Each structure stands twice: as structure tokens, then as C-alpha cells.
Amino acid sequence: MSSPISLSRYLVEKQRIAGHIPAQLRLLLEVVARACKSISHAVNKGALGGVLGSAGSQNVQGEVQKKLDIIANEVLIDANEWGGHLAAMASEEMEAIHVVPNRYPKGEYLLLFDPLDGSSNIDVNVSIGTIFSVLKMPEGDRGVEEEDFLQPGSHQVAAGYCVYGPQTTLVLTVGDGVAMFTLDRELGSFVLTQDDLRIPDDTQEFAINMSNLRHWDAPVRRYIDECLAGKDGPRGKNFNMRWVASMVADVHRIMMRGGVFMYPWDKREPNKPGKLRLMYEANPMSWLIEQAGGAATNGRQRILDVQPQQLHERVSVILGSKNEVERVTRYHLDADAAS
Numbered sequence: 001m002s003s004p005i006s007l008s009r010y011l012v013e014k015q016r017i018a019g020h021i022p023a024q025l026r027l028l029l030e031v032v033a034r035a036c037k038s039i040s041h042a043v044n045k046g047a048l049g050g051v052l053g054s055a056g057s058q059n060v061q062g063e064v065q066k067k068l069d070i071i072a073n074e075v076l077i078d079a080n081e082w083g084g085h086l087a088a089m090a091s092e093e094m095e096a097i098h099v100v101p102n103r104y105p106k107g108e109y110l111l112l113f114d115p116l117d118g119s120s121n122i123d124v125n126v127s128i129g130t131i132f133s134v135l136k137m138p139e140g141d142r143g144v145e146e147e148d149f150l151q152p153g154s155h156q157v158a159a160g161y162c163v164y165g166p167q168t169t170l171v172l173t174v175g176d177g178v179a180m181f182t183l184d185r186e187l188g189s190f191v192l193t194q195d196d197l198r199i200p201d202d203t204q205e206f207a208i209n210m211s212n213l214r215h216w217d218a219p220v221r222r223y224i225d226e227c228l229a230g231k232d233g234p235r236g237k238n239f240n241m242r243w244v245a246s247m248v249a250d251v252h253r254i255m256m257r258g259g260v261f262m263y264p265w266d267k268r269e270p271n272k273p274g275k276l277r278l279m280y281e282a283n284p285m286s287w288l289i290e291q292a293g294g295a296a297t298n299g300r301q302r303i304l305d306v307q308p309q310q311l312h313e314r315v316s317v318i319l320g321s322k323n324e325v326e327r328v329t330r331y332h333l334d335a336d337a338a339s
């Protein structure tokens with residue numbers, strides 16, 4: 001039996017193949033994975049570690065922060081600050097960017113993360129996760145600013161997420177497909193458990209928060225109505241529904257067996273483009289999904305082509321099995337053309 005391939009070996013081999021990933025990026029990914037391991041331990045301890053419950057504060061988006069949101073954010077910052085691979089970081093939990101302090105060497109990468117996604121599931125022992133995106137610092141010898149982060153998702157050089165569920169799994173892309181690693185707690189390392197993940201083009205499973213139905217826009221309503229009509233409706237097949245309410249867990253299910261995930265714009269707050277954040281939720285997930293053969297749009301445009309205007313910008317998200325995402329997007333464009 002061949003020996004298991006650790007994340008370190010996987011990355012070293014990627015680096016060796018004609019410099020496929022530079023050494024600094026390899027270090028960055030190893031450090032992020034180590035931070036995820038440490039977050040996984042904190043999540044696992046739960047009430048025993050005194051880490052559950054609210055921290056009594058709010059983040060920049062006005063959402064109540066859980067103790068674990070703050071712990072995960074600190075773990076990622078502490079792990080990434082000193083290695084010399086980063087210029088700055090940005091997080092869902094911090095209003096401003098975190099520039100690497102002057103006492104440490106600065107690298108050429110920018111790291112964005114949602115330290116603990118699915119906060120509403122933390123205290124109820126349901127899967128949560130970390131999402132991250134890596135960009136290159138634009139050329140030029142000057143200090144790093146928030147503006148440097150405002151690059152479209154198509155500029156990402158690495159992206160991934162880690163699910164803290166029954167198993168801890170890290171799913172990663174550096175732009176040549178998607179690989180999945182499972183945390184081996186006895187070895188203390190992530191081990192490659194699936195390479196070249198592929199999402200089927202078709203699906204009979206959708207994920208959306210149905211309680212928002214009355215607020216949806218017509219194209220989303222049309223798509224879901226047709227799914228719900230099942231075998232006797234225009235789609236001629238029955239659909240199943242799943243909604244974990246942790247984007248990481250919902251996207252991971254789609255990575256494993258296909259499906260379509262939607263958190264669309266709705267009429268509750270018409271000026272808000274969506275609930276999910278573009279730069280550290282939608283962009284990394286969209287790239288991973290595309291790398292696995294799926295698609296991701298905001299209903300009208302490929303998410304990876306959206307030019308961000310702000311660090312904490314929100315976006316409407318439709319991602320997953322290609323043919324379904326194309327269908328929902330077509331329904332939006334048809335509705336636009338008819339109006």
C-alpha cells in the first residue's frame with residue numbers, strides 16, 4: 001500500500017512541478033492549514049474549553065460575534081503574522097485590514113478570511129468552517145492599503161475552506177483543480193483523501209433558505225417553483241432540499257455530490273446586493289466550484305469577474321452544478337430582457 005500523501009508533500013510536489021507554486025505561497029498555505037488545525041481543536045472542545053456563546057461584541061456588519069469567531073480570527077492572525085509570506089490580512093471580523101507589523105518581514109501575498117463561517121451553528125454542534133482567499137500584492141514599492149485588496153476573484157492565486165464537521169476536511173485550489181485533505185488527529189496532519197474533485201453538471205438537489213421565499217425576486221421564485229413541482233412540473237424530475245445554514249457545509253456537500261446553492265438578493269433590504277460577502281466568502285467558494293467543473297454567478301454575471309468596490313462588499317450568490325447555475329442565470333437575464 002502506498003504511503004499517505006500529507007498536505008506538506010502535496011504542496012512541495014506542486015512547487016517542484018516547474019515552479020507551479022512559489023515557496024512563499026506554499027509556506028502561506030501550510031500556515032493557514034496549521035491555523036485551521038488549531039481552530040478545529042478549539043471547536044472540538046466546545047463547552048469543555050469554555051469557547052461557546054456570545055463574546056458580547058459586534059463585527060463591522062453589525063452581527064453579534066461569538067467567542068469562537070474571535071478566537072478563530074486571532075489564531076489566523078497570530079499564525080500568519082511572522083512568517084514573512086504576507087503583506088496584510090483582511091477578515092470578516094475586522095473592519096480594517098491588518099498590515100503585517102514592521103518588526104516582521106513582509107511578503108508579497110494578501111490573505112482574506114472568514115475565520116468561522118456559519119456562526120449561528122457554533123453553539124448547536126453543527127458543521128462550521130473557515131474560508132480563505134489569497135491574492136498577490138499589486139506591483140509597486142509602497143505601503144499596503146485596503147485598495148490593494150480590491151481585486152476581482154479571477155486574480156486569486158489560492159483559495160480554500162476547512163469544514164469542522166464529523167471530520168475536519170481542508171479543500172484547496174491553487175488553480176489546477178481541487179484537492180481534499182482530511183485531518184488525521186493521530187498523525188497531527190492533513191492527509192490527501194481525494195484529488196481532482198468534480199461536480200456533476202446536473203443535479204436534483206437545491207440549497208436555499210426557504211423562509212425568505214416571500215422576499216425573493218421573480219427569477220429565483222420561478223426556479224424554485226419549478227423544482228418543487230417535481231416530476232409533474234416543467235423539470236420532469238423530483239428535487240430534494242438541504243440547508244445547513246453554514247456556507248462551508250452546504251458548498252462542501254455540493255463538492256461531494258453536486259447541487260445548487262443560492263443566497264440571492266431579496267426585497268428585505270433592496271439596497272443590499274446579498275447576504276454573503278464577496279471577497280472572503282463568494283470569491284474563494286466560486287473559484288473552488290469552477291475549478292471542480294461547476295459555475296458561480298450573481299444571477300447575471302460570473303462572480304469571479306465582479307470588480308470589488310469595498311472590502312466588506314456583499315453579493316448575490318448562485319453556485320454549484322453547471323447546468324442548474326446556467327438555468328437560474330438565464331431566468332434572471334430573461335426577466336431583465338422582458339422588463
Ligand code: AHM
Pocket residue numbers: 063092114116117118119120209245246247248263275276
Ligand atoms: P456568517 O459569516 O455570519 O456565519 O454568515 C454567513 C452564513 C452562511 O454560512 C450561510 O450560508 C448563511 O449565513 C446562513 O444564513 P441564514 O441564517 O439566512 O440561514
Ligand code: MG
Pocket residue numbers: 092114116117118281
Ligand atoms: Mg461567513
